[in-house]
Amino acid sequence: MLCTVPVVTALFPRLPDGLPAARPFTVADAAAAGVPGWTVERLAERGALRRMFAGVYVAATEPESLVLRADALRLVVPPDAVVVDETAGWLHGATRVLAPSADGRTPRLHVFCRTPGRRLRNELVDSGERGLLPRDVEIVTALRVTTALRTACDLGRLRRREQAIATLDSMLRLGAFDRATLEGELRRFGGMRGVRQLRELVPLADSRAESPPESVLRLRCLDAGLPALTPQWVVRSGAGREVRLDLALPEVRLAAEYDGSQHHTLSADREHDRSRRAWLASIGWTVVVVRREDLRGDGRRAVDLVRQGLERAIDRHRT
Template sequence: MGRRAVLEGLATGVLAQPWRGVVIHAADALNLTTRAQAALIAVGPPAALSGATSLALHGISAVDDTVVHLTVPYVRRVESRPGLVIHRAEFTEFDVVELDGLTVFSLDLALADFLCDGDKRTAFAALEQAMYGLSTDHCQRLRDNVLDRVLDRRSKRGIHRAQMLLALATGKAESPPESILRLVVVEAGFPVPEAQFEITDIDGRKFYVLDIAWPALRIALEYDGFAAHEERHERDAERDQRLAGRGWVTIRATAADLRDPSRVLAELETCFARRAA
């Protein structure tokens, strides 16, 4: 473009400079792929996109981080800067893949790192989302690959937490909030529930599918996402009545309950006490 055109573009806001040495179209400033590519150019090789950035590029929507995460070898002297976090670790060509022309940590490695170091709830939701829709064999293969990556980590921090999350994951949750809700109740001390539990009629036909369930006590926990349930109050109430006729008690949770689960946990405790008695 030439120096003058670049300076004019920056002055008028058509162009943006996220980091020294790289310029992008301002209209693409919120595009993850553009920011990721800009980070790779700004830092230079060898480097690989990692952490939440890697997971997002693999299509994991459970992670939501506008900061770009990049890993470089220990010998490189590169510092973090606003909007760009630099991590240090040794990696080989077998640890990275190319997505849209970008050098990215493989999915199993990115999951292993995030399960150990990332936010616990987000990491669990990301793992379940990565497993969702896979066949039983492929799901187990991914679990085994991630576990191998966890055990091979140079740092042992977070390994036990990662192993617990791997053991709890089923890949059945239909949304990240459902995964988080399941983790919340388990960490609160309740028995591990079943995910996406099917209730059938007398002929074996699927009647309902419960987000989270304890079949032995016939207790169900349903997550009501805003988009899915905004106009379904009457239908949900009718469904709860039909389930009650089959001996089930249903507790409903919302996004607010993920921020403060005290109400849901108190209702669960009451239900468990009554059903146990």
């Protein structure tokens, strides 16, 4: 759990009242308030501050929100720029669109400068040029950002294929648009980079997916010729027990579960997994467990595990 500011004030100078720690601030803001950069960094290391971007911080006790993210962006985004791509997805609330190399909270900045001929070149911002229609841009607390729909289309065509399907799933999950609306946008991107990939992946996108690894596993199984797996399938018993499966093929009672490190490491987590999977087996389900290392590289190990589980499930279903 993150520490709060009072816990560390015995070790570090107390932040001046003038420092806007309850809203995002830059290292320069801290210096102007008399707090040197090294103190800000140490407070972040101790958990008193949360880094939102390189050089932009906020009190760790401040809850995540669209307004908070927009406030942080306004500190580093030029007024004539439009926030796009990964940063736009993050701002809209689809935090799982962050690149795998990101730490889960600190995205790289992606903006498009609307001033002709102006491109940003610094360590904070990755900028570029693109054609945006008026309907592609909206104002979010005085910040220009591509709409969730345009952001999904851009990420779906410009990212690597497996990242793209995970992004499309995550953006659909926001509920700002449905897959039919997404499909309706495909024609306008004709001839643009990555449109073939976008056309292929949009029909496969599913708002029910809850994590990028689940999306990647689903796509790899489809690529291998396996039946389409349903995300977040719910199994209920007559006694009122309910279990939600990461991926499932209900007709043969096959469950494919992804065990990442975040929720499957503690002893209590492992015991919970063992109990629910034992119950599933007792009512005729075949459970396949896929771990992070199984998805690495080409993911062949993960697909083989699902294929073997499918064969067992079919045999079990027939008997």
